[in-house]
Amino acid sequence: MEDENKLHTAGNPQTEDDNPFAAAFAGFEEQKSDDTDPFLNGDPAAFANTEGRRAQIGEPRRHSDSGETHSRPAAPEPSAQQTAGDDYSFQIGGENYSVQNEARNFSFDGAAPAYAAPAAENAYDPATQTDGYGYPAEGGYGYPAEGGYDYPVDDGYGYPIETDDYDYDADPEEDDTPRRQFAFKVRNLTKDYDGHTVLNNISFDIPAGKIVGLLGPNGCGKTTLIKILTGLIKDYTGVVKVGGRSIGIVSKAHLAYLPDNTYFPGRFRTIDCIKYYADYFEDFDRIKAAQFASDFGLDLNQRVKTMSKGMQEKLQLLVVMSRKADIYVLDEPLGGVDPAARGVILDIIMNNYKENATILLSTHLVNDLEHSFDHVLMLGKGAVLVNTGIDTLRATGKSVEEIFKEVIGDAWEVD
Amino acid sequence: MLGKLIKNSFKAHASAVYNIYIAMGIAGLVMLILMLFNWTKNGESSLGWGMAIKGIAAGALCIMAFIGVILTFVAVFGDFSRSMYGQEGHLTMTLPVRASSLLLAKWISGTFWVILSYTTLCLCYFGSSIYMMQHSLSLVRDNEAAYSIYELSKEMLTEVFETMGIHMPSITVILNVISLYAICGGVYACVFVLLVYFGITLSHCRPFNKLGKIGALLYFIAGFAAIEIFAVIVSKLINIHLLIADDRFTFTIAQSDVERAWGMGFGAVPITNVYCVAILTVVLFLGVAYLIDRKVNVD
Numbered sequence: 001m002e003d004e005n006k007l008h009t010a011g012n013p014q015t016e017d018d019n020p021f022a023a024a025f026a027g028f029e030e031q032k033s034d035d036t037d038p039f040l041n042g043d044p045a046a047f048a049n050t051e052g053r054r055a056q057i058g059e060p061r062r063h064s065d066s067g068e069t070h071s072r073p074a075a076p077e078p079s080a081q082q083t084a085g086d087d088y089s090f091q092i093g094g095e096n097y098s099v100q101n102e103a104r105n106f107s108f109d110g111a112a113p114a115y116a117a118p119a120a121e122n123a124y125d126p127a128t129q130t131d132g133y134g135y136p137a138e139g140g141y142g143y144p145a146e147g148g149y150d151y152p153v154d155d156g157y158g159y160p161i162e163t164d165d166y167d168y169d170a171d172p173e174e175d176d177t178p179r180r181q182f183a184f185k186v187r188n189l190t191k192d193y194d195g196h197t198v199l200n201n202i203s204f205d206i207p208a209g210k211i212v213g214l215l216g217p218n219g220c221g222k223t224t225l226i227k228i229l230t231g232l233i234k235d236y237t238g239v240v241k242v243g244g245r246s247i248g249i250v251s252k253a254h255l256a257y258l259p260d261n262t263y264f265p266g267r268f269r270t271i272d273c274i275k276y277y278a279d280y281f282e283d284f285d286r287i288k289a290a291q292f293a294s295d296f297g298l299d300l301n302q303r304v305k306t307m308s309k310g311m312q313e314k315l316q317l318l319v320v321m322s323r324k325a326d327i328y329v330l331d332e333p334l335g336g337v338d339p340a341a342r343g344v345i346l347d348i349i350m351n352n353y354k355e356n357a358t359i360l361l362s363t364h365l366v367n368d369l370e371h372s373f374d375h376v377l378m379l380g381k382g383a384v385l386v387n388t389g390i391d392t393l394r395a396t397g398k399s400v401e402e403i404f405k406e407v408i409g410d411a412w413e414v415d
Numbered sequence: 416m417l418g419k420l421i422k423n424s425f426k427a428h429a430s431a432v433y434n435i436y437i438a439m440g441i442a443g444l445v446m447l448i449l450m451l452f453n454w455t456k457n458g459e460s461s462l463g464w465g466m467a468i469k470g471i472a473a474g475a476l477c478i479m480a481f482i483g484v485i486l487t488f489v490a491v492f493g494d495f496s497r498s499m500y501g502q503e504g505h506l507t508m509t510l511p512v513r514a515s516s517l518l519l520a521k522w523i524s525g526t527f528w529v530i531l532s533y534t535t536l537c538l539c540y541f542g543s544s545i546y547m548m549q550h551s552l553s554l555v556r557d558n559e560a561a562y563s564i565y566e567l568s569k570e571m572l573t574e575v576f577e578t579m580g581i582h583m584p585s586i587t588v589i590l591n592v593i594s595l596y597a598i599c600g601g602v603y604a605c606v607f608v609l610l611v612y613f614g615i616t617l618s619h620c621r622p623f624n625k626l627g628k629i630g631a632l633l634y635f636i637a638g639f640a641a642i643e644i645f646a647v648i649v650s651k652l653i654n655i656h657l658l659i660a661d662d663r664f665t666f667t668i669a670q671s672d673v674e675r676a677w678g679m680g681f682g683a684v685p686i687t688n689v690y691c692v693a694i695l696t697v698v699l700f701l702g703v704a705y706l707i708d709r710k711v712n713v714d
Contacts, residue, residue, distance in 0.1 A: 230509050232713040235621050253511035263505040267430045279419045280510045
């Protein structure tokens with residue numbers, strides 16, 4: 001049990017700050033060797049999310065307390081698609097980084113920084129170390145489960161180890177068990193529009209309970225990613241988990257989404273919008289919404305089509321923030337808002353989300369929001385350029401905006 | 416949740432078409448007033464302004480009913496496209512409801528409004544025809560020569576039907592036949608609405624989205640043709656009729672039974688086609704729900 005506890009601690013993303021060495025790596029997950037990750041190797045067995053499905057694919061059920069040792073199916077060789085890709089480089093904290101294979105293989109150029117260089121003593125031997133379950137000591141990414149990297153550990157199938165306490169046989173549509181380890185898990189996600197690839201085989205995890213900044217230049221795929229996470233786009237390849245679940249009724253019930261456009265019908269009055277949300281979302285707080293409307297100066301009987309764009313944005317914000325959701329996905333909430341109103345809107349967001357909820361906030365206004373972020377996910381050129389905690393970025397001595405300009409500046413370059 | 420979805424769909428459609436129904440109501444009211452008002456000149460019916468106004472009111476009602484059908488179609492199908500795959504789709508498609516529930520709510524509401532508009536159109540034409548016929552008859556009655564021609568025509572028609580052995584069925588049979596045809600019409604309305612939904616949905620799925628709105632029309636036509644061809648083929652293989660007697664319905668595959676039923680003044684409705692269409696509609700519904708759940712993208 002002690003081993004288990006260690007594992008759970010190691011898998012907790014909130015301990016990242018305790019270990020700057022590990023934290024520096026935690027964000028750049030794409031650099032890790034993916035050869036042993038069945039997810040990234042396209043192994044369909046890796047996508048099984050129930051014990052029943054595991055049984056179907058020939059893997060024995062895990063018993064976390066039994067101490068039984070089980071063999072794991074051998075991972076296939078990486079495909080040509082996964083090993084091919086563009087190379088480019090950027091700087092953070094005076095260090096040069098080169099990104100290969102759409103940021104999937106990350107390497108250092110020059111002297112390794114004190115907080116980041118993987119020391120030789122940290123090397124581990126999967127053949128001799130186990131994860132406490134009889135499996136090789138890797139976290140599903142080729143990283144040791146307790147090898148000093150303090151990286152969020154999953155069970156190799158996209159679920160955190162601690163989820164062993166929920167019912168794998170439950171219908172994913174009905175299973176409402178909260179799983180808070182990760183707000184989002186994305187594996188090998190690719191999306192293209194008529195041959196133009198927007199997201200190219202990206203994989204990342206977003207820990208739960210964080211305020212996450214989704215940053216990137218125009219057209220880098222932020223809105224596409226958000227649409228995928230919210231279930232609006234379905235023709236993608238890869239695996240996406242929201243709150244540990246496949247996208248479906250339950251994930252939607254736990255996710256509050258604010259799009260970057262007006263989605264209420266013009267005939268709706270303010271009160272209709274509030275009633276509409278109250279009809280469908282059990283976590284919606286009508287009283288709070290009415291209070292917001294009053295604070296915003298919105299007439300409950302005014303129709304959406306007669307409102308200005310700013311009023312429509314306020315209306316949408318008020319209904320979204322009146323929910324007690326586990327995850328908030330806000331697409332450009334400050335876009336098109338005057339600088340004076342930004343602070344107010346930001347305050348509303350930061351003061352009204354449910355405690356321990358995750359906020360994924362897409363924005364171009366890095367400077368206005370960087371002090372609010374706990375975690376940053378930067379996209380560019382169809383790849384994840386940065387995925388790390390804010391403390392790691394601050395350890396470089398630069399602001400998020402400066403790093404954003406450096407990283408995105410490279411991403412802007414035309415091939 | 417389904418009840419709430421249906422309620423909201425009804426509201427959405429109603430808000431789009433209520434204007435035309437109000438206009439039709441006003442026209443109908445004008446006709447009623449004119450009907451009650453005796454347009455006479457020196458104690459005799461007139462072919463002057465009174466007739467002209469009645470004719471215009473009846474014609475206007477029919478035209479409005481026709482426009483109502485068109486507007487209803489535009490409202491129902493436009494709402495489906497907009498609320499599912501347009502800007503409003505960001506709200507609709509992120510609701511914690513099943514795709515099949517969303518589709519079912521839109522389908523029920525859309526079919527209701529389509530049937531209502533079509534029924535209204537039929538009633539307007541039927542009512543206007545009777546209205547104008549009665550008015551014409553009253554004019555004919557005032558004219559001795561015209562009235563005698565009318566009576567003569569009526570007697571001739573009655574004799575012709577009796578010579579051909581066609582008997583007037585009872586009122587019960589007529590009502591049963593009308594009911595049955597109404598049900599068949601309802602099935603076809605359902606499949607029509609669902610086929611349009613299918614076309615719109617497929618036009619938002621890759622790789623079928625390249626043709627845009629034209630694609631939606633083409634997929635609708637292709638779906639309609641496929642269903643009809645299948646139904647016709649099956650109908651030829653298994654030609655089942657439903658015979659309508661005063662107090663019972665009987666299924667038969669014998670052509671002689673059908674002919675005898677008509678000879679006795681009963682109705683016989685070919686039912687295989689309707690069954691095939693109904694079954695294919697269920698399959699189509701499942702297919703569209705699958706597309707919405709797994710394939711379609713919101714703009």
